[in-house]
Amino acid sequence: xxxxxYGVYLVFLSxxxxxxxxxxxxxxxxxxxxxxxxxxxxxxxxxxxxxKLAILSEAxxxxxxxxxxxxRAKRAAFSDDERKIAGCLLQCVYRKMxxxxxxxxxxxxxxxxxxxxxxxxxxxVLATVDAVNYCLNFAQKxxxxxxxxxxxxxxxxxxxxxxxxxxxxxxxNYCGQTP
Numbered sequence: 001x002x003x004x005x006y007g008v009y010l011v012f013l014s015x016x017x018x019x020x021x022x023x024x025x026x027x028x029x030x031x032x033x034x035x036x037x038x039x040x041x042x043x044x045x046x047x048x049x050x051x052k053l054a055i056l057s058e059a060x061x062x063x064x065x066x067x068x069x070x071x072r073a074k075r076a077a078f079s080d081d082e083r084k085i086a087g088c089l090l091q092c093v094y095r096k097m098x099x100x101x102x103x104x105x106x107x108x109x110x111x112x113x114x115x116x117x118x119x120x121x122x123x124x125v126l127a128t129v130d131a132v133n134y135c136l137n138f139a140q141k142x143x144x145x146x147x148x149x150x151x152x153x154x155x156x157x158x159x160x161x162x163x164x165x166x167x168x169x170x171x172x173n174y175c176g177q178t179p
Contacts, residue, residue, distance in 0.1 A: 028175055029175055029176050030175045031121065032171065032177065033119050033121055035118055035119065039114070043092075043093045043097055044093055046096065047089050047092035047093050048089065050092055051088060051092065084157055084158070086161055087158050087164075088157040091156050091157050091160035093114075094110070094111070094114070094160055097110065099111050099113070101148065103149070104156035105146075105148070105150055105159065106136060106139075106160065108133055108136055111163070115128045115132070115171075127170070128171055130174065131170030131171045131174065134166070134170055135163050138162075139159050139163050139166070143159055145159075
């Protein structure tokens, strides 16, 4: 009798796992593979040193001009300066990963390659292609530039931040996850 109950328990347990897996597949169009952000993270770490030097140089120069200190409360959202720094870091990543053209505008092929390197999940790759195309078109309209007409100093950092933010949100939305 005990063996029979144990067998029934195993059947219900396996049905529960299968049901959970079916439900997961119905609610999410794709899983974001854990290896997807790893490559980007590695390049971000390399770029951080470059960004740190630039920030420290600018801070030292600023201290010579302004000797008073500034304080600000912590915010949930990035300030304009934090967005600029994050954008410049992302621009560095994009540049090092050959995901921008000679003017510094992100390229569809470069971004798709960056975000899907080592990923074989078809739905994730398709979500990435759609997200990249949508976000690059949106960036061109928002910044009123073409990929070969970036003239304003620092605009590439703003574009990189917006494109990264947009692509991340779009992939998460497609895959049924909250950004």
